[in-house]
Amino acid sequence: MAVARFKDLCVDVNCLSAMTEFWGQALGLTAPADNPSVLVGDTPEKTVWINQVAEPRTVKQRVHLDVHTGAIADLERLGATVQRPITDEQHWAVLEDPEGGELCGFVRDGVPAYRLMELVVDSADPEAQARWWAGVVGGDLGHDDANPWYWLENVPGLPFPYWVFVPVPEPKTVKNRIHWDVTAADLDPVLAAGATLLRPKDDEIGWHVCADPEGNEFCVFLPPTPIQE
Template sequence: MTVARFKDLCVDVTCPLAMTDFWGHLLGLTSPADNPEVLIGDRPEKTVWINRVPEVRTVKQRVHLDVVTSSIEALEKLGAKVLSPISDEQQWAVLADPEGGEFCGFVRESVPSYKLMELVVDSADPEAQARWWAGVVGGDVKTKPDVPYHWLENVPGLPFSYWVFVPVPEPKTIKNRIHWDVSADELRPVLDAGATLLRAKDDEIGWHVCADPEGNEFCVFLPRPAEGEGVA
């Protein structure tokens, strides 16, 4: 039995207006006139919040997005920089956004309007991470005999095909610049599953900030109290 549902994505940036424009074109999402620092699609789960933070990117991101595109040149025209091109050994290009954040581009003959293909998370133990998140938000854990990574598919509400956990040797050292939010009826089952509470909701934020077993931050949104009810 799952205890939460995927809600949306968040990207930390230092220049929200420029990065909202970049990610909007990259993913095929739009920004409403009354809120220029959020990207929306045709369903709530496709929402991407562009969050201003004071710190700049300093290390390789442990969470990145993979997108589909008609050509790598099209991504460069948006402002991306190629870090590692497509080759015989690598069927995708590694790129950087205008603030240096890594993402991967996969060239396809047919490109949908919504271009996010998968969410990728660096992990010390990809199988354990995939199984933990499957227990929290649902989905099927998949792998292949000849690959070191695991992934989730068929996750309820997930607005992209795959949620991938890949092995890396280096440990997590700083806050992730990309994270995801979930919605839940209660916080306690999420904590009982093994999440750590980093910050409870308070007068400044209306959600709980948690971390998964490998320290990846995510936010938990609970139902708003009905009018006239107190706040727990």
């Protein structure tokens, strides 16, 4: 049984204004006038927090987003740069956002208003990762023997169809620039499942920072503590 539920996504950036504009248009989300560091859609799960950080991107991102687009040129006009174009063997383009972060564009005849197609996580053991996250947030495990990746679908609360885990040879070396948040009734079942507590909730942050078995950061939000009289 699942012990947590998907809540939203967070993206670390250096230039808050430029990257909020880029991801807002790339994903079909908007930034409220009173809070330029968050992108919102028509459901709370479509929220994407844009977090300004000092450290620049230094290595290939271990987590990236795949998006629907009417044309790869549309993403280029937003500031993305093509690294590998669409070919007969690869039906998506690999791009970099304005700060060098990876994303993939999938061209569609009809582009949905909300354009996030899937969340992709590099993994040393994609099957183990997919099975672990299925145990934490639920969903159905998917795999095609012709391809090495695994995915989750029908995940409760997930506002995009697929959560994909792909094999890579390199280990994780730095903090991920894209991570996800979950809600849970209690932190203990998340830790019992195999998560590591990196930073507990304290006076500065109202959530627990954890890592999955391969070190990917995620935040756990618990119900508010009742005020004692």
